[in-house]
Amino acid sequence: MIINTIILFLRDLLPLFILFGYLHVFVKQQTLTFSYLSPALILGVISSLLFFWIVPHISEYYEGTGIERTYVALLVITYSCLFLINSTTSKSVLISGKIKSLILVAASSFIIFKVSAFLIFFDVYFQQQGNSINILIGCIIGLGICASFTTLFTFILTELLESNKTIIINICWALFLAGQLSQITIYLSQVDLINIGPAVIDFSAYIKDQSEYGHVLKALIGFEESPSKLFIFIYSFSFALPFLAQMFITILQRRNHHE
Protein backbone atom coordinates (compact mmCIF):
# COMPACT_ATOMS: atom_id res chain seq x y z
CA MET A 1 0.00 0.00 0.00
CA ILE A 2 2.81 2.38 0.87
CA ILE A 3 4.63 1.51 -2.35
CA ASN A 4 1.43 2.02 -4.37
CA THR A 5 0.95 5.48 -2.88
CA ILE A 6 4.57 6.42 -3.62
CA ILE A 7 4.15 5.22 -7.22
CA LEU A 8 1.05 7.42 -7.48
CA PHE A 9 3.10 10.42 -6.42
CA LEU A 10 5.85 9.61 -8.91
CA ARG A 11 3.41 9.04 -11.74
CA ASP A 12 0.90 11.81 -11.20
CA LEU A 13 2.50 14.54 -9.11
CA LEU A 14 6.20 14.45 -10.01
CA PRO A 15 5.59 15.95 -13.50
CA LEU A 16 3.72 18.78 -11.81
CA PHE A 17 6.60 19.41 -9.44
CA ILE A 18 9.02 19.39 -12.37
CA LEU A 19 6.89 21.90 -14.31
CA PHE A 20 6.84 24.26 -11.34
CA GLY A 21 10.61 23.74 -10.97
CA TYR A 22 11.15 24.91 -14.54
CA LEU A 23 8.83 27.88 -14.16
CA HIS A 24 10.54 28.79 -10.91
CA VAL A 25 13.92 28.88 -12.68
CA PHE A 26 12.54 30.81 -15.66
CA VAL A 27 10.98 33.50 -13.48
CA LYS A 28 14.30 33.59 -11.64
CA GLN A 29 13.24 35.36 -8.45
CA GLN A 30 12.14 33.27 -5.54
CA THR A 31 10.09 36.06 -3.98
CA LEU A 32 8.25 36.52 -7.25
CA THR A 33 7.58 32.84 -7.87
CA PHE A 34 4.94 32.23 -5.24
CA SER A 35 2.91 35.35 -5.95
CA TYR A 36 3.38 34.71 -9.69
CA LEU A 37 2.26 31.09 -9.61
CA SER A 38 -0.22 31.10 -6.73
CA PRO A 39 -3.24 32.04 -8.93
CA ALA A 40 -2.45 29.02 -11.13
CA LEU A 41 -2.13 26.78 -8.09
CA ILE A 42 -5.39 27.97 -6.56
CA LEU A 43 -7.29 27.87 -9.86
CA GLY A 44 -5.79 24.48 -10.74
CA VAL A 45 -6.60 22.85 -7.41
CA ILE A 46 -10.18 24.17 -7.37
CA SER A 47 -10.68 23.09 -10.99
CA SER A 48 -9.22 19.66 -10.19
CA LEU A 49 -11.70 19.16 -7.36
CA LEU A 50 -14.57 20.22 -9.63
CA PHE A 51 -13.28 17.95 -12.39
CA PHE A 52 -12.95 15.07 -9.93
CA TRP A 53 -16.60 15.61 -9.00
CA ILE A 54 -17.89 15.54 -12.59
CA VAL A 55 -15.42 13.09 -14.13
CA PRO A 56 -17.75 10.05 -13.79
CA HIS A 57 -20.24 11.91 -16.02
CA ILE A 58 -17.53 13.02 -18.47
CA SER A 59 -16.34 9.43 -18.74
CA GLU A 60 -19.61 8.47 -20.47
CA TYR A 61 -19.56 11.27 -23.06
CA TYR A 62 -18.82 10.35 -26.69
CA GLU A 63 -19.69 6.70 -26.11
CA GLY A 64 -17.42 6.34 -23.12
CA THR A 65 -14.42 8.19 -24.53
CA GLY A 66 -14.92 11.51 -22.73
CA ILE A 67 -11.99 11.22 -20.35
CA GLU A 68 -9.43 10.60 -23.08
CA ARG A 69 -10.72 13.55 -25.10
CA THR A 70 -10.59 15.80 -22.05
CA TYR A 71 -7.05 14.70 -21.19
CA VAL A 72 -5.93 15.31 -24.77
CA ALA A 73 -7.46 18.79 -24.69
CA LEU A 74 -5.71 19.60 -21.40
CA LEU A 75 -2.35 18.37 -22.70
CA VAL A 76 -2.71 20.34 -25.95
CA ILE A 77 -3.60 23.49 -24.00
CA THR A 78 -0.62 23.00 -21.70
CA TYR A 79 1.82 22.54 -24.56
CA SER A 80 0.39 25.36 -26.70
CA CYS A 81 0.68 27.83 -23.87
CA LEU A 82 4.22 26.86 -22.86
CA PHE A 83 6.23 26.06 -25.98
CA LEU A 84 7.00 29.72 -26.63
CA ILE A 85 8.82 30.32 -23.36
CA ASN A 86 12.14 28.99 -22.16
CA SER A 87 15.10 29.96 -20.00
CA THR A 88 16.13 32.75 -22.39
CA THR A 89 12.72 34.45 -22.28
CA SER A 90 13.26 37.79 -20.62
CA LYS A 91 11.65 38.50 -17.29
CA SER A 92 9.80 41.50 -18.73
CA VAL A 93 8.10 39.21 -21.25
CA LEU A 94 7.34 36.58 -18.60
CA ILE A 95 5.57 39.06 -16.36
CA SER A 96 3.75 40.78 -19.22
CA GLY A 97 0.01 40.31 -19.08
CA LYS A 98 -0.55 37.98 -22.02
CA ILE A 99 2.40 35.65 -21.47
CA LYS A 100 1.63 35.47 -17.78
CA SER A 101 -1.96 34.54 -18.63
CA LEU A 102 -0.74 31.79 -20.96
CA ILE A 103 1.52 30.39 -18.25
CA LEU A 104 -1.31 30.45 -15.73
CA VAL A 105 -3.68 28.70 -18.14
CA ALA A 106 -1.02 26.08 -18.91
CA ALA A 107 -0.19 25.46 -15.27
CA SER A 108 -3.88 25.21 -14.35
CA SER A 109 -4.57 22.76 -17.20
CA PHE A 110 -1.65 20.60 -16.20
CA ILE A 111 -2.75 20.64 -12.55
CA ILE A 112 -6.25 19.52 -13.57
CA PHE A 113 -4.81 16.72 -15.72
CA LYS A 114 -2.44 15.39 -13.08
CA VAL A 115 -4.22 16.14 -9.80
CA SER A 116 -7.58 14.80 -10.97
CA ALA A 117 -5.96 11.52 -12.05
CA PHE A 118 -4.23 11.41 -8.68
CA LEU A 119 -7.49 12.07 -6.83
CA ILE A 120 -9.34 9.28 -8.69
CA PHE A 121 -6.74 6.68 -7.71
CA PHE A 122 -6.35 8.07 -4.22
CA ASP A 123 -10.10 8.01 -3.64
CA VAL A 124 -10.39 4.35 -4.67
CA TYR A 125 -7.36 3.26 -2.65
CA PHE A 126 -8.75 5.06 0.37
CA GLN A 127 -12.16 3.37 0.03
CA GLN A 128 -10.63 0.00 -0.68
CA GLN A 129 -8.09 -0.23 2.09
CA GLY A 130 -9.42 1.94 4.88
CA ASN A 131 -5.86 1.89 6.14
CA SER A 132 -5.26 5.58 6.55
CA ILE A 133 -1.94 5.20 8.38
CA ASN A 134 -0.32 3.41 5.44
CA ILE A 135 -1.75 5.96 3.00
CA LEU A 136 -0.51 8.80 5.20
CA ILE A 137 2.99 7.30 5.41
CA GLY A 138 2.97 6.76 1.63
CA CYS A 139 1.88 10.37 1.08
CA ILE A 140 4.62 11.72 3.35
CA ILE A 141 7.31 9.64 1.63
CA GLY A 142 5.91 10.39 -1.84
CA LEU A 143 5.73 14.11 -1.14
CA GLY A 144 9.24 13.99 0.32
CA ILE A 145 10.61 12.26 -2.79
CA CYS A 146 8.88 14.71 -5.15
CA ALA A 147 9.96 17.76 -3.13
CA SER A 148 13.59 16.64 -2.71
CA PHE A 149 13.85 15.58 -6.37
CA THR A 150 12.48 18.95 -7.49
CA THR A 151 14.75 20.88 -5.13
CA LEU A 152 17.80 19.10 -6.52
CA PHE A 153 16.54 19.46 -10.08
CA THR A 154 15.85 23.18 -9.61
CA PHE A 155 19.30 23.62 -8.08
CA ILE A 156 20.93 21.98 -11.12
CA LEU A 157 18.85 24.13 -13.50
CA THR A 158 19.80 27.29 -11.59
CA GLU A 159 23.49 26.34 -11.72
CA LEU A 160 23.22 25.75 -15.46
CA LEU A 161 21.47 29.08 -15.90
CA GLU A 162 24.14 30.92 -13.94
CA SER A 163 26.80 29.20 -16.05
CA ASN A 164 25.01 30.51 -19.16
CA LYS A 165 24.34 26.96 -20.34
CA THR A 166 20.81 27.88 -21.31
CA ILE A 167 20.84 25.54 -24.30
CA ILE A 168 20.97 22.52 -21.97
CA ILE A 169 18.02 23.85 -19.97
CA ASN A 170 16.09 24.58 -23.15
CA ILE A 171 16.72 21.07 -24.48
CA CYS A 172 15.54 19.53 -21.18
CA TRP A 173 12.50 21.82 -21.19
CA ALA A 174 11.64 20.90 -24.80
CA LEU A 175 12.02 17.20 -23.95
CA PHE A 176 9.71 17.66 -20.97
CA LEU A 177 7.06 19.43 -23.07
CA ALA A 178 7.38 16.92 -25.91
CA GLY A 179 7.11 14.05 -23.44
CA GLN A 180 3.88 15.42 -22.02
CA LEU A 181 2.30 16.25 -25.38
CA SER A 182 3.18 12.92 -27.00
CA GLN A 183 1.06 11.14 -24.38
CA ILE A 184 -1.92 12.20 -26.49
CA THR A 185 -1.08 9.40 -28.96
CA ILE A 186 -1.82 6.77 -26.30
CA TYR A 187 -5.12 8.42 -25.32
CA LEU A 188 -6.23 8.96 -28.93
CA SER A 189 -5.30 5.44 -29.93
CA GLN A 190 -7.13 3.98 -26.95
CA VAL A 191 -10.39 5.50 -28.21
CA ASP A 192 -9.67 4.83 -31.89
CA LEU A 193 -9.26 8.43 -33.01
CA ILE A 194 -5.86 7.61 -34.50
CA ASN A 195 -3.94 4.50 -35.51
CA ILE A 196 -0.49 4.49 -34.00
CA GLY A 197 0.68 1.22 -35.50
CA PRO A 198 3.13 -1.25 -34.00
CA ALA A 199 6.03 -0.33 -31.72
CA VAL A 200 9.23 0.61 -33.52
CA ILE A 201 11.61 -0.24 -30.70
CA ASP A 202 11.30 -1.97 -27.35
CA PHE A 203 13.21 -0.69 -24.32
CA SER A 204 11.39 -2.94 -21.86
CA ALA A 205 14.48 -5.13 -21.43
CA TYR A 206 16.27 -2.08 -19.94
CA ILE A 207 13.60 0.08 -18.32
CA LYS A 208 9.94 -0.77 -17.91
CA ASP A 209 7.25 1.93 -17.96
CA GLN A 210 5.85 0.70 -14.67
CA SER A 211 9.16 0.67 -12.79
CA GLU A 212 10.26 3.52 -10.51
CA TYR A 213 12.91 4.58 -13.04
CA GLY A 214 10.29 4.39 -15.78
CA HIS A 215 7.99 6.75 -13.87
CA VAL A 216 10.79 9.25 -13.18
CA LEU A 217 11.96 9.20 -16.80
CA LYS A 218 8.38 9.55 -17.99
CA ALA A 219 7.96 12.59 -15.76
CA LEU A 220 11.23 14.13 -16.96
CA ILE A 221 11.24 13.38 -20.69
CA GLY A 222 8.09 11.36 -21.42
CA PHE A 223 9.88 8.01 -21.65
CA GLU A 224 7.89 5.28 -23.42
CA GLU A 225 9.19 1.71 -23.36
CA SER A 226 7.79 0.75 -26.76
CA PRO A 227 7.14 3.88 -28.84
CA SER A 228 5.27 3.72 -32.12
CA LYS A 229 6.17 5.65 -35.28
CA LEU A 230 3.47 8.22 -34.63
CA PHE A 231 4.62 8.67 -31.03
CA ILE A 232 8.18 9.31 -32.24
CA PHE A 233 6.92 11.72 -34.92
CA ILE A 234 4.81 13.76 -32.47
CA TYR A 235 7.61 13.66 -29.91
CA SER A 236 10.17 14.89 -32.44
CA PHE A 237 7.87 17.58 -33.85
CA SER A 238 6.88 18.90 -30.42
CA PHE A 239 10.53 18.83 -29.35
CA ALA A 240 11.63 20.83 -32.41
CA LEU A 241 8.76 23.34 -32.43
CA PRO A 242 10.01 25.51 -29.50
CA PHE A 243 13.42 25.85 -31.19
CA LEU A 244 11.87 26.65 -34.57
CA ALA A 245 9.64 29.28 -32.94
CA GLN A 246 12.64 30.73 -31.12
CA MET A 247 14.62 30.84 -34.37
CA PHE A 248 11.76 32.62 -36.11
CA ILE A 249 11.55 35.22 -33.34
CA THR A 250 15.33 35.76 -33.39
CA ILE A 251 15.34 36.28 -37.17
CA LEU A 252 12.56 38.85 -36.84
CA GLN A 253 14.42 40.61 -34.03
CA ARG A 254 17.63 40.78 -36.06
CA ARG A 255 15.82 42.05 -39.10
CA ASN A 256 14.20 44.77 -37.03
CA HIS A 257 17.53 45.64 -35.44
CA HIS A 258 19.17 46.10 -38.84
CA GLU A 259 16.30 48.24 -40.07
Next chain:
Amino acid sequence: MYSQPKNLSTALKNMLTNALTAFMYVFLFIASVWISLANAKDDKKIYHLSIKHHIFTPTTLTIPANEKVKIIIENHDDVAEEFESFDLNREKVIFAGRKSTIYVGPLPEGTYEYFGEFHPNTARGKIIVVEMKP
Protein backbone atom coordinates in the same frame (compact mmCIF):
# COMPACT_ATOMS: atom_id res chain seq x y z
CA MET B 1 11.42 47.76 -12.20
CA TYR B 2 11.81 45.46 -15.20
CA SER B 3 13.38 47.29 -18.13
CA GLN B 4 12.69 46.40 -21.73
CA PRO B 5 15.45 44.67 -23.66
CA LYS B 6 17.28 47.28 -25.65
CA ASN B 7 17.56 45.30 -28.91
CA LEU B 8 13.83 44.79 -29.21
CA SER B 9 11.47 47.66 -29.69
CA THR B 10 8.22 47.74 -27.74
CA ALA B 11 6.24 47.77 -30.97
CA LEU B 12 7.93 44.64 -32.27
CA LYS B 13 7.58 42.88 -28.95
CA ASN B 14 3.86 43.65 -28.86
CA MET B 15 3.46 42.52 -32.44
CA LEU B 16 5.23 39.23 -31.74
CA THR B 17 3.28 38.62 -28.56
CA ASN B 18 0.00 39.30 -30.36
CA ALA B 19 0.95 37.11 -33.32
CA LEU B 20 1.99 34.21 -31.11
CA THR B 21 -1.06 34.54 -28.90
CA ALA B 22 -3.29 34.59 -31.97
CA PHE B 23 -1.49 31.51 -33.30
CA MET B 24 -2.05 29.74 -30.00
CA TYR B 25 -5.76 30.59 -29.95
CA VAL B 26 -6.23 29.39 -33.53
CA PHE B 27 -4.33 26.19 -32.77
CA LEU B 28 -6.39 25.58 -29.64
CA PHE B 29 -9.62 26.26 -31.51
CA ILE B 30 -8.77 23.80 -34.27
CA ALA B 31 -7.59 21.18 -31.78
CA SER B 32 -10.66 21.51 -29.59
CA VAL B 33 -13.06 21.33 -32.55
CA TRP B 34 -11.30 18.22 -33.84
CA ILE B 35 -11.26 16.54 -30.44
CA SER B 36 -14.94 17.22 -29.84
CA LEU B 37 -16.19 16.35 -33.33
CA ALA B 38 -13.98 13.45 -34.32
CA ASN B 39 -15.75 10.17 -33.86
CA ALA B 40 -14.26 6.76 -33.57
CA LYS B 41 -15.02 4.67 -36.63
CA ASP B 42 -17.79 2.35 -35.59
CA ASP B 43 -17.37 -0.52 -38.02
CA LYS B 44 -15.60 -2.55 -35.32
CA LYS B 45 -16.79 -5.76 -33.74
CA ILE B 46 -18.12 -5.04 -30.29
CA TYR B 47 -17.34 -7.10 -27.20
CA HIS B 48 -18.63 -6.62 -23.69
CA LEU B 49 -16.98 -6.97 -20.32
CA SER B 50 -18.63 -6.39 -17.00
CA ILE B 51 -17.26 -5.93 -13.51
CA LYS B 52 -19.24 -7.23 -10.57
CA HIS B 53 -17.92 -7.99 -7.09
CA HIS B 54 -14.49 -6.96 -8.41
CA ILE B 55 -14.44 -9.75 -10.99
CA PHE B 56 -14.35 -9.33 -14.77
CA THR B 57 -16.98 -11.31 -16.68
CA PRO B 58 -16.22 -13.09 -18.93
CA THR B 59 -12.72 -13.69 -17.65
CA THR B 60 -11.60 -14.80 -21.09
CA LEU B 61 -12.49 -12.86 -24.19
CA THR B 62 -11.69 -14.26 -27.62
CA ILE B 63 -11.20 -11.70 -30.38
CA PRO B 64 -10.01 -11.95 -34.02
CA ALA B 65 -6.38 -11.47 -34.96
CA ASN B 66 -5.22 -8.46 -37.02
CA GLU B 67 -8.43 -6.57 -36.40
CA LYS B 68 -9.26 -3.62 -34.19
CA VAL B 69 -12.18 -4.32 -31.86
CA LYS B 70 -14.29 -2.26 -29.51
CA ILE B 71 -14.71 -3.41 -25.92
CA ILE B 72 -17.43 -1.88 -23.78
CA ILE B 73 -16.70 -2.32 -20.08
CA GLU B 74 -19.50 -1.87 -17.59
CA ASN B 75 -18.82 -1.51 -13.87
CA HIS B 76 -21.67 -2.80 -11.69
CA ASP B 77 -19.77 -2.27 -8.43
CA ASP B 78 -20.08 0.76 -6.20
CA VAL B 79 -16.41 1.71 -6.50
CA ALA B 80 -14.34 2.57 -9.54
CA GLU B 81 -12.09 0.01 -11.18
CA GLU B 82 -9.24 0.41 -13.60
CA PHE B 83 -8.86 -1.82 -16.62
CA GLU B 84 -5.10 -2.18 -16.91
CA SER B 85 -3.07 -4.23 -19.34
CA PHE B 86 0.67 -3.97 -19.84
CA ASP B 87 0.39 -6.45 -22.74
CA LEU B 88 -2.16 -4.28 -24.55
CA ASN B 89 -0.75 -0.91 -23.38
CA ARG B 90 -4.18 0.09 -22.14
CA GLU B 91 -5.24 1.79 -18.94
CA LYS B 92 -8.72 3.08 -18.27
CA VAL B 93 -10.77 3.94 -15.22
CA ILE B 94 -14.36 2.70 -15.22
CA PHE B 95 -16.35 4.57 -12.62
CA ALA B 96 -18.88 3.00 -10.28
CA GLY B 97 -22.11 2.17 -12.10
CA ARG B 98 -20.77 3.51 -15.43
CA LYS B 99 -19.55 2.08 -18.68
CA SER B 100 -16.65 3.02 -20.88
CA THR B 101 -15.25 2.09 -24.25
CA ILE B 102 -11.80 0.93 -25.14
CA TYR B 103 -10.34 -0.17 -28.47
CA VAL B 104 -7.68 -2.85 -28.82
CA GLY B 105 -5.80 -4.25 -31.77
CA PRO B 106 -4.99 -5.06 -34.46
CA LEU B 107 -3.08 -7.78 -32.63
CA PRO B 108 -1.20 -10.91 -33.64
CA GLU B 109 -2.36 -14.25 -32.27
CA GLY B 110 -1.61 -14.74 -28.60
CA THR B 111 -2.83 -14.29 -25.07
CA TYR B 112 -2.96 -10.82 -23.53
CA GLU B 113 -3.56 -10.45 -19.82
CA TYR B 114 -5.40 -7.65 -18.09
CA PHE B 115 -6.39 -6.90 -14.52
CA GLY B 116 -8.23 -4.40 -12.37
CA GLU B 117 -5.59 -2.21 -10.81
CA PHE B 118 -7.67 -1.49 -7.71
CA HIS B 119 -8.52 -5.15 -7.04
CA PRO B 120 -5.72 -7.09 -8.73
CA ASN B 121 -6.25 -10.24 -6.68
CA THR B 122 -9.79 -10.87 -7.94
CA ALA B 123 -10.22 -8.75 -11.06
CA ARG B 124 -8.10 -10.61 -13.60
CA GLY B 125 -8.71 -11.83 -17.11
CA LYS B 126 -7.22 -12.43 -20.49
CA ILE B 127 -7.91 -11.66 -24.10
CA ILE B 128 -7.14 -14.49 -26.48
CA VAL B 129 -6.45 -13.40 -30.02
CA VAL B 130 -7.05 -16.06 -32.65
CA GLU B 131 -7.34 -16.27 -36.42
CA MET B 132 -11.04 -16.42 -37.26
CA LYS B 133 -12.30 -17.81 -40.53
CA PRO B 134 -14.86 -15.61 -42.28
